[in-house]
Amino acid sequence: DAGVTQSPTHLIKTRGQQVTLRCSPISGHKSVSWYQQVLGQGPQFIFQYYEKEERGRGNFPDRFSARQFPNYSSELNVNALLLGDSALYLCASSLWREDTEAFFGQGTRLTVV
Amino acid sequence: SQQGEEDPQALSIQEGENATMNCSYKTSINNLQWYRQNSGRGLVHLILIRSNEREKHSGRLRVTLDTSKKSSSLLITASRAADTASYFCATDAAINTGTASKLTFGTGTRLQVTL
Numbered sequence: 256d257a258g259v260t261q262s263p264t265h266l267i268k269t270r271g272q273q274v275t276l277r278c279s280p281i282s283g284h285k286s287v288s289w290y291q292q293v294l295g296q297g298p299q300f301i302f303q304y305y306e307k308e309e310r311g312r313g314n315f316p317d318r319f320s321a322r323q324f325p326n327y328s329s330e331l332n333v334n335a336l337l338l339g340d341s342a343l344y345l346c347a348s349s350l351w352r353e354d355t356e357a358f359f360g361q362g363t364r365l366t367v368v
Numbered sequence: 369s370q371q372g373e374e375d376p377q378a379l380s381i382q383e384g385e386n387a388t389m390n391c392s393y394k395t396s397i398n399n400l401q402w403y404r405q406n407s408g409r410g411l412v413h414l415i416l417i418r419s420n421e422r423e424k425h426s427g428r429l430r431v432t433l434d435t436s437k438k439s440s441s442l443l444i445t446a447s448r449a450a451d452t453a454s455y456f457c458a459t460d461a462a463i464n465t466g467t468a469s470k471l472t473f474g475t476g477t478r479l480q481v482t483l
Contacts, residue, residue, distance in 0.1 A: 259410075288470065297456050297473030298411070311470050343408060347471075354399050354418055354460075357471060359411040 257281070259348050259360035267366045268336050276331045276363045280348030286310075287329040288357065289321055290345040298345055304329055305351050333365075341367045374457060374477040382482055387444040389477040391457030392437075398460045400433055400440050401471065405454045414442075414455075447481045454478050 260279045268274050280287050286305045290298035303311035304323035318334045327348075333340055343364050347357035375390045393400070399418045403411040417424045417433045417440070424431045430443040444451055458471040 290471075290473075292408075294408070297458075297476050298471075300470040300472065303470055313470065345410065347411075354416065356401060356413040356416050358413065359403075361410040364408075 259346055259358050261344075261346050261360035261363050263363060264361065265364045265366075267368060270336055270338060270367055272336050272367075273332065273334045274336060274365060276333075276344050276346075276365070277328065278331070278346030278348075278360060279328045280346075281358055284348035284350055284358070285327050286349045286351045287323055287327065288347045288349070289329070289331045290347065290359075291315070292343040292345060292362070294342070301331070336367045338367050341365060374455070374474045376477060377475070378478045378480070380480040380482065381447055383447060383449055385447055385481075387447050387451070387479055387481070389442045389455050389457075389479070391440045391442070391474050393440075393457070393459045393472075393474070394438065395459070395461055397435070400431075401458045401460065402429075402431060402440075402442050403456045403458060403473075405456065405476070406452075411456065444479075447479075449481050449483055452479060452481045 262277045288303040289301040292298040300313040301315050302321045307323045321331045323329045343362045345362045346360045349355050349357045373392050381387050401416045402414040405411050415426045415431050417431050428445045433440045454476045456473050456476045458473045
């Protein structure tokens with residue numbers, strides 16, 4: 256079975272541009288979460304989606320948005336990119352129940368120049 | 369913001385030795401999970417321990433949880449060079465009851481296992 260897949264793997268953008276990152280969850284997983292990991296730190300929660308609805312949001316500005324599609328895949332959008340948005344963006348999928356692990360994709364490395 | 373801290377920040381040991389990493393957190397939790405990350409790529413889930421559990425084993429891994437001290441430890445026994453990675457603890461505090469909720473990660477421990 257395929258794991259969580261993310262695309263693209265690497266991306267270079269210029270300040271002020273917009274970026275869209277994509278994630279396909281493990282088959283059967285209906286919950287998708289997004290995390291930002293800045294170099295040298297642990298991942299930080301951005302969004303959680305379940306059944307196409309936002310179920311949680313971390314402390315990120317409105318420049319960050321996301322959505323989930325009927326097939327449970329998800330997109331993360333970041334507008335008006337700043338240098339500080341350079342990070343590894345991780346997508347995780349999980350079952351919608353308590354005490355379950357999250358399965359992470361390999362991430363998208365975003366560099367803003 | 370990070371939930372807590374891992375200690376030590378970096379650990380260097382020789383193959384065959386045991387590695388112990390500690391994690392402290394700040395709020396009440398449903399469960400605590402440990403993840404491994406190789407070379408800044410995706411996270412691999414290692415083990416989940418529920419708030420009502422005190423110890424859990426999985427292969428060469430042993431995790432303890434002390435909710436009164438808000439701390440956890442991960443022990444890797446008989447370490448191998450392939451265990452070289454960053455290790456993160458993550459707490460699950462539940463956004464909505466009955467759901468898999470957001471994970472709040474610590475700062476990680478970088479483990480180096482040399483031959």
